[in-house]
Amino acid sequence: MKDLSPAFIATLAGLAAVLLWKLKRKSDLQKLPLPAASSWLWGHEKTIFEREPGHAFNEWTRNLGLTYRIKAAFWAPDVLVLSDPAGIGHILQDKIYDYHHSAVVRPRVARLLGKGLGWVEGEAEHRRMRRLVIPSLSSENIKAMAPDIRDTASRAVNDLVSEIQTLGDESVLNILQWTAKATLNVIGRVAFLYDFDGGKSEEAHRILNARRQGVSPIVKYAGFFTLMLLRRFPFLNDLPISSIQAQGIAKLTVQSGVAQEMVPPCVRRNKDLLHQSQGSYKDLLSRLLSAYAEGAMSHEELFEQISTFVISGHETTTHTLAFTIWQLARHPNVQARLRRELDTVSEEPSYEDFQSRLPYLDAVLKETLRLFPGLPYMERVATTPDVIPLREAVKLSDGRTVTEIPIETGQTVLIPIIAIHRQEAVWDSAEEFRPERWLMGLPPKEKLVTGWSHTLAFSDGPRNCIGFRLAIFQYKVILTSLMRKFTFSDTGAQVLLKISSSLQPWVAGSEDDGPSLPVHVHLT
Numbered sequence: 001m002k003d004l005s006p007a008f009i010a011t012l013a014g015l016a017a018v019l020l021w022k023l024k025r026k027s028d029l030q031k032l033p034l035p036a037a038s039s040w041l042w043g044h045e046k047t048i049f050e051r052e053p054g055h056a057f058n059e060w061t062r063n064l065g066l067t068y069r070i071k072a073a074f075w076a077p078d079v080l081v082l083s084d085p086a087g088i089g090h091i092l093q094d095k096i097y098d099y100h101h102s103a104v105v106r107p108r109v110a111r112l113l114g115k116g117l118g119w120v121e122g123e124a125e126h127r128r129m130r131r132l133v134i135p136s137l138s139s140e141n142i143k144a145m146a147p148d149i150r151d152t153a154s155r156a157v158n159d160l161v162s163e164i165q166t167l168g169d170e171s172v173l174n175i176l177q178w179t180a181k182a183t184l185n186v187i188g189r190v191a192f193l194y195d196f197d198g199g200k201s202e203e204a205h206r207i208l209n210a211r212r213q214g215v216s217p218i219v220k221y222a223g224f225f226t227l228m229l230l231r232r233f234p235f236l237n238d239l240p241i242s243s244i245q246a247q248g249i250a251k252l253t254v255q256s257g258v259a260q261e262m263v264p265p266c267v268r269r270n271k272d273l274l275h276q277s278q279g280s281y282k283d284l285l286s287r288l289l290s291a292y293a294e295g296a297m298s299h300e301e302l303f304e305q306i307s308t309f310v311i312s313g314h315e316t317t318t319h320t321l322a323f324t325i326w327q328l329a330r331h332p333n334v335q336a337r338l339r340r341e342l343d344t345v346s347e348e349p350s351y352e353d354f355q356s357r358l359p360y361l362d363a364v365l366k367e368t369l370r371l372f373p374g375l376p377y378m379e380r381v382a383t384t385p386d387v388i389p390l391r392e393a394v395k396l397s398d399g400r401t402v403t404e405i406p407i408e409t410g411q412t413v414l415i416p417i418i419a420i421h422r423q424e425a426v427w428d429s430a431e432e433f434r435p436e437r438w439l440m441g442l443p444p445k446e447k448l449v450t451g452w453s454h455t456l457a458f459s460d461g462p463r464n465c466i467g468f469r470l471a472i473f474q475y476k477v478i479l480t481s482l483m484r485k486f487t488f489s490d491t492g493a494q495v496l497l498k499i500s501s502s503l504q505p506w507v508a509g510s511e512d513d514g515p516s517l518p519v520h521v522h523l524t
């Protein structure tokens, strides 16, 4: 055998040394600050689950700053936790198409809502879907929907009056169940021209019960363990594990129930015989059906979009309204001030009144969404290497101070929305419900994020909530109608917040009863 030349051996040795150095070299991400006390098995994730939503993140932000990393369960790579407004703006506004829903979030969105607008990835496909539905959710269109929204809301409120008259004054109500009926009714009527009969119809019951079943298992420890396993082993998504598959019951209920009624048989058989809205506004269903008729949407996608909008169109608004009523019950002064403001406008405020003449109502909504954002944590994964700019410099373990963090493809980024909304360094008495803060000077702009009203309640950028205008308008209409008929007072129940993809309230000691916000409801 021929001897290897010294030059060849030296080159090999050099290459090996470079390789070893590269392997040992830590990336800047691995030099980011790390909270103390992580579990060998669960990393920091069990601490996050066990504490009130956002609390662990706020403690870490206080100690480590706005950008740090945490250890993930089952030895998965570290997660970048980002509360820095510049970094968040960069991801959500400038680079959202390079940051996809993670392998644990995306299948969950498909199960919960459907493979519709909230699930799709890729700029071209996302923009196509968004363009299709946006005319139905524009401010002009929502203004045209106003009479129908008002009518639907007042029917639901009248149903509640009858219920309270039957139950007797001083009734304690899980207000979440009522708001769910009211908002499902609105989305049914204005988006799908479908009557859920004030949320009393058989179909409404089936959808709302299915959703409660889907939420219940996941907030318990078993649900947490399953979630952690899913993060590490995404193939488990397809196995028949009850706490996972239960999340999908509501979607399947919509697709096999109301969606069949919404898409008339003539359209299913012959696309030319298209049902068209006769109303004064562009309802969502007609837009979806037109796209289907033109061949721009498959039969499967049509049903996935319907379930997406029926569920996302009511659930978050349900919770926002219920959290407000619960807070009004606990803060009689806020309730009285809101009532005084509503007394200054006509019985049925116009679209314009809601825009400009009711600032305290607006402040109550903002304060509710600040403290109780429907999506408390957002998780995205980089699909390409990137450099994230930071407004607040961060000190790395090698002593350098940097204002940007390079990341690799596959990096998980967690934006702890609820913690950002409750940062003591930004918001005075951050944990308190104080709508007045929105009428006084806000914190300095550089400390705030750039989403709707300086919150991330509706996310931000090209993938922000497409339904936010409808959500805000129906919230204001329903709350105003309720305030005309009822007063609310506190029951003293201890309410715990937990996350089951969205923020869910539970009464301590009655976890098996499912999400609940009990409130005393009195007729005025």
Ligand code: HEM
Pocket: 117, 118, 119, 130, 308, 309, 312, 313, 314, 316, 317, 320, 373, 374, 375, 378, 456, 457, 458, 459, 462, 463, 464, 465, 466, 467, 468, 470, 471, 472
């Ligand atoms: C107070 C009520 C609401 C809140 C707090 C809320 C919040 C959000 C948030 C945070 C996102 C971003 C989700 C993510 O990036 O993973 C989102 C997206 C979305 N929301 Fe809402 N939402 C509300 C009401 C509505 C309504 C009424 C509709 C339908 C009419 C709706 C339909 C959607 C859809 C389809 C998306 C996906 C948008 C996209 O990816 O382009 N939401 N919402």
